[in-house]
Amino acid sequence: MQKNILIIGATSAIACATARLYAACHHQFFLVGRNEEKIKLTKQDLLIRGAKKVESYCCDLTKMENHEKILHHAELSLGTLDIVIIAHGVLPDQQQCEKNIDFMVQSFEVNQISTLCLLTLISERLKTQGHGTVAVLSSVAGERGRKINYVYGAAKSAVSIFLQGLRNRFHGTGIHFLTIHPGFICTPMTENFKKGRLWKQPDEIAPDIVKAIAKKKDLLYTPWFWRYIMLIIKMIPEKFFKKMSI
């Protein structure tokens, strides 16, 4: 069955890889991103890969007044929203966050506030519609605060908790919320990291996301082994964890 898919942060590497899989099944898309040129390239690529229809809207997601407009245009273009993927985000420089409050607040606006606002507006619309899936890219960094990225982690942690609340609120209504915890994935966001054996490509985890959406899962760790890595990390008592450098 043909689905209508809204992707917010559509030029993100993981969103692009996921969208390609949906495009091959001839679904319809509404893409939202900041960079017009990149959105244009993504749109063209999806159309060639089989998407039935792709429309887009370019805006800055930290300007909350844009959110209503996005949903308005998406509904005008697609009608109903079957799947919504929220994938935008930045990995702020932790050291800069520690010294510059404005910079830290700004990163929270991108990674947290904008997502929470969008989730609030989207969930109301899906309630009216009576069905739909919202998949949000959170992070394993949001599971436990660490000195190297706790600003990013705290923002993602709030997103995960917010989604838990929504899942609880909408239980039994046919509206489904998926929290995605990607592990180490090679994307522009992680470009400066030294890569090792645990690192995966966006197109390697995209099938997991598509499968989790189809199966209406609540929580997805991708690749799968991150569920167990995080299980161990979460079990370490704070007394010891605070002394560790991981």
Added chain:
Amino acid sequence: MWQSKQHNAWGDPSKTDQESQPLWWQHDPLPQNSLMLPRGNARSYGDSCQNHSGVVIDTTYLNRFLDYDKDRGIIHCESGTLLKDILALVVKDNWFLPVVPGTQLITVGGAIANDIHGKNHPAKGSFGDHVLAFQLRQEGSDVIHCSSTENPDLFSATIGGLGLTGLITSATIQLKSIPSPWMAVETIPFNSLETVLELLQSSQQSHEYNVAWIDCLNQSATKLRGIFHRSNFVHSETKIPDRKNINIPCYFPRWVMNKFTIKNFNRIIYYKNKKNKPSQLPYHKFLFPLDNINHWNRIYGKPGLLQYQGVIPYDNGKTLLKELFHQIIQSQQASFLCVLKCFGEQKPKGLLSFPMSGFTLALDFPNRGKKTIDLLHCLYKITLEADGRIYPAKDSCLTPEMFQQGFSHIEQFSSHIHGNFTSDFWQRITGNSVSCKKTS
């Protein structure tokens, strides 16, 4: 869990601390003040895809389709797009890439930079013959459009130009039409060099794809045995089946590839294919037989493999091939990959393109250090003395003199090398670094 991305040359899996910078979008900035080399899926066997003097630009994320004209069979895509992805898209419309190598896991940019060839060179030439245009980025300049009419000199320098003339960001390719993705394959066993040469030449009229697999360990040079495959695309309504991949999870110990195992493996291949029975195969099974074994190069162990691929002119071709086989068989170093094909008369577009009219022989050797390099040098000598040439994409130990002997347009090509672009291969064959591949 294994490393998901190939970072070294295919034949040399040794660890490298080489810096690699991915390019996510065509207009992302290039590295500043650094020597650089664009690299696709790193399937070149030797050091032509490595650059230890600077940065390697990983183009594999530039994999978007930009335009696809289904009526005329023209595709425009970014340079990091894998041939596998193009085929998956166009095959259902009965289009196909006119030239494909033995793997579909290479990028368009790599196919152009090495002007790759396939089993159908006499019919279709090399990859560059079907490239209508491409966009090239050089440091400090706008995107340069290149085609046979626009910047034609840079166009022919970049085809087969080993990534040294700039970074190809996107390319437009003319596809060929096929009746269906199925191929009718004929398998003919042979027992002498004369028979296989006769088959290779006589089948060119009737069959587009021709290739001979030769068992280099079980026979003498005068009585070579092997299997000849010839094939054409045919009409069929059947849907092509999905292919299951096998993964080689780790490097095999060195002793696995010994004379005894390879000899018996070759025997199995020979007897398995000996029954001369025409069959219909999906294109990937015939054209890309090794693609379903992920990381097959790990079978050769950590020292990796060295490949010889050269082309020998048709004049006196039989005697020279006999001489080559004599050396190979005597050395008892060959493995199960020994392939003989024909190149057609057409002149390639690229200044450094490898194909020229003649027989081309390719074979893998497990890297046994000096012993293997000496054998390769001996094979190179025979090839070059006969006015043949060696394939840079497969090479690991050409000397500057040997390279100059094989390619006559080096000077003309050198004038197109962009300032900051270089590779380990280029440094080696221009004499800046004479070190050969590590001798295990």
